Amino acid sequence: xxxxxxxxxxxxxxxxxxVQAVRKANLEIRMGEAVGLVGExxxxxxxxxxxxxxxxxxxxxxxxxxxxKDKNIAGNQRALRGDEIAMVFQDxxxxxNPVLTIGEQLVDFQSRIPGSAREKHRRAVAMLARVxxxxxxxxxxSYPHELSGGMRQRAAIAAALLVNPSLLIADEPTTAxxxxxxxxxxxxxxxxxxxxxxxxxxxxxxxxxxxxxxDRVYVMYRGDVVEEGAVDDIFHNPRHPYTRALLACDxxxxxxxxxxxxxxxxxxxxxxxxxxxx
Amino acid sequence: xxxxxxxxxxxxxxxxxxxxxxMYAAVFIVPGNPARAALGPRATQEMIDRLTRxxxxxxxxxxxxxxxxxxxxxxxxxxxxxxxxxxxxEIWEALPNTLIxxxxxxxWATLLAIxxxxxxxxxxxxxxxxxxxxxxxxxxxxxxxxxxxYALLIFAVELNWLPAIGDGEPGDIGSQIRALxxxxxxxxxxxxxxxxxxxxxxxxxxxxxxxxxxxxxxGVPEWKIVTKYGLRIALIPTLSLLAVSLGGLISxxxxxxVIFSRPGIGKLxxxxxxxxxxxxxxxxxxxxxxxxxxxxxAVDLLIARLDPRIRDAFRGT
Amino acid sequence: xxxxxHEILKRVMRDPLGLLGLVLVIIVIGAALFADVISPYDPAKxxxxxxxxxxxxxxxxxxxxxxxxxxxxxxxxARVAMGIAVFxxxxxxxxxxILGMLAGYGPRWLDSLLIFFFDSLSAIPLILFALTVIVxxxxxxGTLIFVIALISIPVYGRLVRAQTLAxxxxxxxxxxxxxxxxxxxxxGIHLLPNVLGPLVILVSMDIPTVxxxxxxxxxxxxGVRPPTPSWGTILxxxxxxxxxxxxxxxxxxxxxxxxxxxxxxLGESLRDALDPKLKRRQSP
Numbered sequence: 001x002x003x004x005x006x007x008x009x010x011x012x013x014x015x016x017x018x019v020q021a022v023r024k025a026n027l028e029i030r031m032g033e034a035v036g037l038v039g040e041x042x043x044x045x046x047x048x049x050x051x052x053x054x055x056x057x058x059x060x061x062x063x064x065x066x067x068x069k070d071k072n073i074a075g076n077q078r079a080l081r082g083d084e085i086a087m088v089f090q091d092x093x094x095x096x097n098p099v100l101t102i103g104e105q106l107v108d109f110q111s112r113i114p115g116s117a118r119e120k121h122r123r124a125v126a127m128l129a130r131v132x133x134x135x136x137x138x139x140x141x142s143y144p145h146e147l148s149g150g151m152r153q154r155a156a157i158a159a160a161l162l163v164n165p166s167l168l169i170a171d172e173p174t175t176a177x178x179x180x181x182x183x184x185x186x187x188x189x190x191x192x193x194x195x196x197x198x199x200x201x202x203x204x205x206x207x208x209x210x211x212x213x214x215d216r217v218y219v220m221y222r223g224d225v226v227e228e229g230a231v232d233d234i235f236h237n238p239r240h241p242y243t244r245a246l247l248a249c250d251x252x253x254x255x256x257x258x259x260x261x262x263x264x265x266x267x268x269x270x271x272x273x274x275x276x277x278x
Numbered sequence: 279x280x281x282x283x284x285x286x287x288x289x290x291x292x293x294x295x296x297x298x299x300x301m302y303a304a305v306f307i308v309p310g311n312p313a314r315a316a317l318g319p320r321a322t323q324e325m326i327d328r329l330t331r332x333x334x335x336x337x338x339x340x341x342x343x344x345x346x347x348x349x350x351x352x353x354x355x356x357x358x359x360x361x362x363x364x365x366x367x368e369i370w371e372a373l374p375n376t377l378i379x380x381x382x383x384x385x386w387a388t389l390l391a392i393x394x395x396x397x398x399x400x401x402x403x404x405x406x407x408x409x410x411x412x413x414x415x416x417x418x419x420x421x422x423x424x425x426x427x428y429a430l431l432i433f434a435v436e437l438n439w440l441p442a443i444g445d446g447e448p449g450d451i452g453s454q455i456r457a458l459x460x461x462x463x464x465x466x467x468x469x470x471x472x473x474x475x476x477x478x479x480x481x482x483x484x485x486x487x488x489x490x491x492x493x494x495x496x497g498v499p500e501w502k503i504v505t506k507y508g509l510r511i512a513l514i515p516t517l518s519l520l521a522v523s524l525g526g527l528i529s530x531x532x533x534x535x536v537i538f539s540r541p542g543i544g545k546l547x548x549x550x551x552x553x554x555x556x557x558x559x560x561x562x563x564x565x566x567x568x569x570x571x572x573x574x575x576a577v578d579l580l581i582a583r584l585d586p587r588i589r590d591a592f593r594g595t
Numbered sequence: 596x597x598x599x600x601h602e603i604l605k606r607v608m609r610d611p612l613g614l615l616g617l618v619l620v621i622i623v624i625g626a627a628l629f630a631d632v633i634s635p636y637d638p639a640k641x642x643x644x645x646x647x648x649x650x651x652x653x654x655x656x657x658x659x660x661x662x663x664x665x666x667x668x669x670x671x672x673a674r675v676a677m678g679i680a681v682f683x684x685x686x687x688x689x690x691x692x693i694l695g696m697l698a699g700y701g702p703r704w705l706d707s708l709l710i711f712f713f714d715s716l717s718a719i720p721l722i723l724f725a726l727t728v729i730v731x732x733x734x735x736x737g738t739l740i741f742v743i744a745l746i747s748i749p750v751y752g753r754l755v756r757a758q759t760l761a762x763x764x765x766x767x768x769x770x771x772x773x774x775x776x777x778x779x780x781x782x783g784i785h786l787l788p789n790v791l792g793p794l795v796i797l798v799s800m801d802i803p804t805v806x807x808x809x810x811x812x813x814x815x816x817x818g819v820r821p822p823t824p825s826w827g828t829i830l831x832x833x834x835x836x837x838x839x840x841x842x843x844x845x846x847x848x849x850x851x852x853x854x855x856x857x858x859x860x861l862g863e864s865l866r867d868a869l870d871p872k873l874k875r876r877q878s879p
Binding site for chain 3: 292293294296297300301412415416418419420421423424427428430431435436525526528529532533536537547548550551552554555556559560562563566567570571
Binding site: 053078079081082083086087089091094095096097099100105108109110111112143145156159 | 491
């Protein structure tokens with residue numbers, strides 16, 4: 001059994017001693033695998049994802065191991081950014097610098113990679129075309145505000161793929177997009193997976209995205225990882241009460257008419273932290 | 279970009295015309311013969327007659343206005359009432375001194391303020407930051423001429439390191455530079471604090487934005503992030519506020535020239551005011567206002583060049 | 596309203612700089628109001644035998660070139676500075692308030708016209724503008740007030756206009772209009788109180804500029820006429836006596852420093868106190 005690409009053991013993240021955003025989390029990703037990380041707002045999933053390339057604010061304290069390609073990288077992630085690990089952020093509106101062209105930024109983002117500026121520019125344009133942006137060469141000279149939300153997100157994905165990372169982390173890649181754009185992005189991801197051999201981590205609260213794209217999924221609730229397994233298993237046989245409640249809330253899974261959409265009540269929530277799926 | 283440029287220049291021209299009109303109409307506020315009003319109570323009838331003829335006051339009103347505009351636009355700003363020399367010439371002679379002072383005064387302040395502002399951001403929260411903040415607030419509000427006089431007292435009179443008066447010997451660059459130090463220092467002093475504070479505030483805003491995090495996530499080197507990604511955006515509001523304050527720069531240069539007895543617009547105008555030499559005052563005001571308006575237009579265009587969002591906001595207009 | 600003012604004052608006093616500003620401002624205003632009572636000597640009393648003396652027990656800040664007590668002149672100078680500031684800002688702010696509200700609330704063409712007027716007025720560098728008016732009207736206190744008021748109009752006008760424009764689109768104004776409230780009622784009861792806050796801050800930040808301008812013009816001999824003591828004239832007296840005895844010029848700068856720092860600190864603190872977003876400002 002080859003060692004996993006990314007292995008997180010007993011990771012605990014707290015801010016200035018108050019809030020524990022993540023509590024003793026364990027997570028693994030293998031090369032070629034697409035892993036989903038789901039949870040509602042405040043579950044700690046984005047914090048966990050941001051911890052991997054070391055992008056948490058200074059006030060965060062991290063305990064535990066983050067092992068990447070068999071080396072503990074906690075605290076030393078800077079060298080891997082933009083090279084081995086790449087990230088796609090949630091809000092395409094603000095991910096890009098508004099006063100520089102997309103092309104220019106994509107060239108800058110390849111700073112870890114050797115090559116002349118012209119080569120990098122060529123590669124950037126090629127990748128923009130690859131992710132489905134029409135007129136890629138012209139678009140590269142555009143400013144972020146001149147592109148639609150969907151195109152910006154594609155550009156962000158292009159940026160991440162440009163550096164050919166071993167691990168691609170996508171933090172809520174479709175949350176800021178409307179349904180049509182979301183479908184396009186999901187489609188894009190599925191297509192790219194065929195050529196992309198590295199590991200993918202998709203953080204989302206949208207179960208549909210996970211179902212379409214991921215092999216395995218982790219479920220988080222209030223800082224704890226409460227369930228883990230293959231996507232088919234989880235969706236058909238959820239074991240943890242939170243996972244069950246979460247799936248029950250998904251409007252796509254409601255088959256009978258109801259007067260009210262299901263919610264997770266406070267009483268139910270009280271049972272989650274006590275339960276364990278192990 | 280072109281549409282924006284044209285619009286901006288058009289506005290500026292309109293304002294200049296408005297000012298010119300106000301300048302011309304100003305003498306008519308006071309009842310009676312404007313020439314008499316301009317020359318004051320001690321003017322002789324001969325002087326009044328001469329000025330009346332010069333100002334074209336014996337002609338129909340519309341003709342006067344027309345003549346005035348034609349004159350100004352062709353560079354004729356009238357004659358100095360006392361010396362009889364063309365006002366335009368006198369201003370032309372005095373202007374370079376004032377401009378040099380403005381440029382040097384603002385220049386050193388800017389060169390110091392930008393790194394100071396960035397430093398304050400890097401050391402945010404520490405005592406350095408708080409001390410700089412406090413100092414800038416205090417220093418901004420002190421009147422520049424008090425600083426000028428105290429500086430003159432300390433460095434020129436008590437220590438005798440630098441000259442208190444004049445602009446140095448012609449041909450001797452060294453003495454000219456030495457004479458420039460105290461006045462430029464006085465002008466720039468209040469600007470350093472103001473600018474550093476602006477830069478700091480803008481940088482804080484920008485560095486907290488998500489796109490900075492994106493750049494970091496891709497391993498872009500920190501120095502590049504601070505300059506190309508951060509500063510370039512942060513300088514925009516700074517430039518904007520700078521443009522508005524340029525008028526104050528000109529004012530302070532004018533006054534500092536008087537304090538240090540430097541030749542320049544300041545000396546020219548204050549002497550003219552004391553002698554009720556209206557054409558000189560009016561000419562100087564027109565020229566300085568024109569310069570100020572031109573500078574603000576230039577800065578606006580520069581900002582539009584730096585921030586594509588502003589340019590494009592005008593596409594629909 | 597009174598409870599709001601009380602709350603704001605408390606916040607200002609909690610801020611060390613604000614407290615300092617408040618104290619300095621009270622000193623200046625106090626000197627202006629109670630000059631007759633506090634002043635040790637008659638500021639106009641000439642005693643040429645005792646000219647240009649260093650600070651001593653008898654004359655805390657020394658004497659000027661005509662033997663007059665510097666401290667007394669400075670105290671009365673506060674009255675001059677504050678008096679001119681109050682009048683000129685009062686007039687300028689009042690007119691600016693009206694014009695600003697007209698611009699913000701009235702028809703578009705009026706707004707454009709007023710903006711053009713504001714921009715033209717502020718396109719002329721301050722001192723040059725003042726000098727122009729003085730050359731036409733002749734120097735004097737009246738001219739001074741006129742000039743400063745004129746310069747202030749666009750400053751206050753713009754602020755009021757911006758506030759009015761912002762409030763005009765806000766929902767509670769729309770609600771009032773929907774209920775049929777008349778224009779004057781809307782302006783008087785709703786717009787005005789919201790505009791007053793920023794206006795007060797602006798006044799506090801503007802006073803240093805006005806005081807400095809008045810002193811500058813008086814320094815040039817173009818402002819207040821002697822023997823009325825203005826801080827500017829005292830500064831000029833000090834400047835001319837610089838080489839004989841610098842203590843006069845040093846003393847002359849002090850009230851200007853106190854006044855400008857005081858009002859600026861107070862203004863900054865007021866601005867922080869009035870900004871609801873900064874309520875929980877304590878953590879860095």
